[in-house]
Amino acid sequence: MEHLPKVRNGAVAKRMKKKAKKPTLLNMLPEDAIVEIVSQLVSSSSKPFADLYSLKSSCKAFFEASKDKMVKQRIALERDIFGLTWMATDKECMSVLKSCGDAGNAEANFMLALINIFKKGDINRGAEFLKRASSSDHKAALYMLNILCVRLQKHNPFAEGNSHTLKADQRIFDDYDQLKWCREKVLNAIRLVTWNNWQDNAVASVRQCNNSNCGIRGWDCRCFCSKDCEWNHEYYEFCKAT
Ligand SMILES: [Zn+2]
Ligand SMILES: [Zn+2]
Missing domain, CATH: 1.10.340 (Endonuclease III; domain 1)
Structure with a gap:
């Protein structure tokens, strides 16, 4: 033979x-x-x-x-993702997600990030999964990483015992449609994981930029004085959309 x-x-x-x-x-x-x-x-x-x-x-x-x-x-x-949750117990789901994530499946790492952050309250571990997913160009993971950074900068951590050395990766999104697509995807995924909406009751107290020209809509884009301002603004949009 x-x-x-x-x-x-x-x-x-x-x-x-x-x-x-x-x-x-x-x-x-x-x-x-x-x-x-x-x-x-x-x-x-x-x-x-x-x-x-x-x-x-x-x-x-x-x-x-x-x-x-x-x-x-x-x-x-x-x-x-519903097929997975219907066909398996929580434990089986986790083991499927973990083995897919280890194999480099970006979506699996994205879901593992949300589970760690919102179900287990482990922000650092969640952030590791977000970084892993966004390094394989998972845009929604990159989006979530930035939203998480804004939240952690603005408020006390929402879970005790997390030390935050999280650094934002403020890469530019291709366009506003992509940003909106990520916003929707992240919000839906959070709902799927937690059966709840993202909440930030203190969002109104988040300080806005003092520059009155910041965030002014131009001909085909919005102009911000910095990436921080841009992500601050997006954080508002994100909280408003829930
Ligand atoms: Zn600004
Ligand atoms: Zn706006």
Whole structure:
């Protein structure tokens, strides 16, 4: 069987050779190809968890492939976060999110951030997950990181025992639509995690900039005197939108 394609995993290779007595198209495929097929499917499906579940139960090769890091990294969590919560207990959800997050799935790290901040009150750990997600270009995570920084600068921390060395990453958003999209996404995700809205009763006491030209709407943009002012303003919009 020298012409058998190279496979990654020795155990799988042996199994495939054994089964080769009764060859099917699927077990002729190299494991990498099967992983790629499964990854493609779960990254483009509108119900990735349901699809992954039926794939896993359909055959051994798919079952093995579903455990691959690439599948966890690429699964489109954001399309089916309800699918995940319906199909699993809280504990199972956390373990799915953690293994996807470890594999570099930005959406998983974003959700883990919100769970740590709002359910466990662990802001520092939450911020770590936000940084991890935003470093893989998850815009809503970057947005949340900035909102969190404004809140922590303005008020006492909303949970005791957190020491805050959080530094904002005030990267510019492409445009206002993207900013609004992130605002909506973050608000919805907070609702999903907490069953509650974001609240800041002290938002009215947040001091505005003294410069009367700050935040004036120009021809096609709003002009602020600094990134701090811009994010302060966005913090208001965020609190108002809940
Ligand atoms: Zn200003
Ligand atoms: Zn405004």
